[in-house]
Amino acid sequence: MKKFLNSPDTVLADALAGLAAAHPDLSVDLDQRIITRAHGPHRAKVGLISGGGSGHEPLHGGFVGAGMLDAACPGEVFTSPVPDQILAATRAADRGAGVVHIVKNYTGDVMNFQMAAELAGDEGIAVRTVLVDDDVAVQDSTYTAGRRGTGATVFVEKIAGAHAEEGADLDGVAEIARRVNAASRSFAVALTACTTPASGRPGFDLPDDEIEVGVGIHGEPGRRREKLAGAKEIVATAMDAILSDQPLDPADRTIVMVNGLGGTPLLELYLVFGEVSAVLADKGITVARTLVGNYVTSLEMAGVSITVCRADEQMLALWDAPVRTPALRWGC
Amino acid sequence: MDAALARAWVQAIAAAIDEHTDQLTQLDSAIGDADHGANMRRGFSACLDALADTPLETPGDVLVRTGATLISSVGGAAGPLYGSAFRAIGRALAGPDAGAEQVLSALTEGLTAVKRLGAAVPGDKTIVDAYTPAVAAFEQELWEGGGLAAAAAHAAEAAEAGARATTTMQARKGRASYLGPRSVGHQDPGATSTALIFRALAEVTVR
Structure with a gap:
């Protein structure tokens, strides 16, 4: 194996330190392992978070910023984040209007996000979970864990993020996220x-x-x-x-x-x-x-x-809305 | 089982996982995403730290703490599944010293928690395929008059046989299910780590 590493055990911590150094618009909490916007939002809006294993960069940390995600929680390489991390990201994204969890449909991700959503609910944070399962290579049947979440995650995060930014309510943001995934x-x-x-x-x-x-x-x-x-x-x-x-x-x-x-x-x-x-x-x-x-x-x-x-027209309009993140940036 | 034995069990699991990290990773590499060994090692190493910090009075306290630590440190599906199992086992072992019958019902609670969370049944090529025969063998041995050590030894053998039997199964749950028929011919990493956990129990109960 030839990779740029200090040690296989510290790859995530070291990469997060680099992400923080590279992007002043992001705030990276190295202890809780969450990535949030460094500036705002300062008004009540629906929070949008996502997370999953690392190794898919720029997903998800690279999509944190105005017009897209409020927070991301990266797990170890190809391993879903743990509930504590997801809860920390949920708290950070909560502006009193509720938080949408965008979860790629993998057994581990679904379980950890579900546990975190229950913990957040106990704290009075309203959470809606949207599963992304767009990969047609896997049939959704009793013989599989269901379709995998892959590329559509970017579309869901961009379009739902723009809808949250323009002031849609919790169910509205979750609804368009589900619609984008279904399409x-x-x-x-x-x-x-x-x-x-x-x-x-x-x-x-x-x-x-x-x-x-x-x-x-x-x-x-x-x-x-x-x-x-x-x-x-x-x-x-x-x-x-x-x-x-x-x-x-x-x-x-x-x-x-x-x-x-x-x-x-x-x-x-x-x-x-x-x-x-x-x-x-x-x-x-x-x-x-x-x-x-x-x-x-x-x-x-x-x-x-x-x-x-x-x-549809609404999705295209939201796609065109301004976005300012490390990996997607237009209209601003 | 008292708190000291529960601690010894967790320590024995940590040692076994450490020894078999590479094997678990290679099994997971064949039909999954090559992270099971590293995740389990990180989790049980965190358990050793968590248990070292505090005096814990009952086996239940030790195992609930173990489960909570696994949930906070493993990630993937294994974290919630094993974490919930150990929490359920621990909750069923409230007294200072549990007899073999009580350990059986605690292990059964753990299996129920795994099945509830993962919605897996025997034959899906998962943890359940090692855990289910282990509990059955444990119970069988108690019926036949054996004690904790004998029951744990039989459970370990049954778990190992159950793990080996996953080789011919086609995965219907978890990441291996994406491979469809290509998952056949590989032993399930989760069932394999379950067998290590039961082998560790057998080792500490004969001491």
Whole structure:
């Protein structure tokens, strides 16, 4: 394993110290392990927090700021945060109007957030939980833990964050967050595995001429393994999975993200985006807004995830609203 | 079981986890996200610190403290699941010295807590697949007139067999379930750590 580390045990603490040093707009509590806005909000608004394992940067800490999250609680690498941390983030985000928890649908995340929500409820903080489960590679059935939360998390945090910023109430913010999730689908393909600092070895061995299809964001193997094909063909597989799960009409307008999993050059992400946009153009579907880059990563994994959200006018307006965070910044 | 034995149990678990950290991580790497070993080591190491701080009168106090510490330090699904289990076990051991029957009902409370929180049933390739046969074997041994040490020894064997039996199962809960049929052929890391916990109980009860 070759990584920039001091010790595998201190990777999170050391990275948080760096995050704090790099972004004066953020306030990083190294003891409680939470990231909050350094300045405000100073008025009553619905708080929005999220959290999950580390290793997905800029998710979630990079999305703390005006127009998006109020606080984030990063767990150890690929490990959900603990209830104490989530409770601390909930308290920090509470301005008296309640707090929305945005939780990616993984067994551990759901359990820890649920425990924290109960503790917050005991303190009189109203909490609404929104689960993100957009990954169509996993079928939601009695044979799985349900769909995974992946790329749509960025859409949910941006749009719900903007709605909270404009003064929506607790149920209103939770409602639009759920609507964005319900309208979003993702699919991911990996060219290489990734190595967690604690294990020191890649999560799986993949021959040079093979790819993992239907991967998540935790270095686990995907649904199946296939021979490496051209980008057009790989994108066709992914888009087929996405569009067969949620068929789109030519009248639909979409927000589309091509997201790098950590080790994919931007050159290739744009190449993939070109193929995605060709598939959608072919079906007459409008791509209204786009995002290309590394937003929900899986350490150094080479791979790409595609997320398509069928957006209504309100979602698009909220998408366009000003946002000022380390990883997303426009209109301000 | 008194407070000293409960403490010895937690210390033995911590030592066993420490010794098997790499094994747990490698098992988790095959069908999960390669963090189970490190998370369990961090959790039980935090338990040793938490128990060192305070004099605790009953086995229940020791195990409730252990559970609370696991919830605060492990993360993932293992934190809430093992944390809730130890809290439930501890709550059922209020007196200063529990007999074997009481330990059985406490272990059963722990299993109920795990099943309630994780909604897993036997065959899902989880902690439950080691925990369920362990409790059954513990009970069987008591019926047959055995004491705490014999019951714990049988429970450990049953937990280990249960953990091995997860190899052929397809995961239906937790992160391994995302792999579908590809989860078959790998032993479940959670069932494996459960077997370590029961083996530790067997070790300290014969001392």
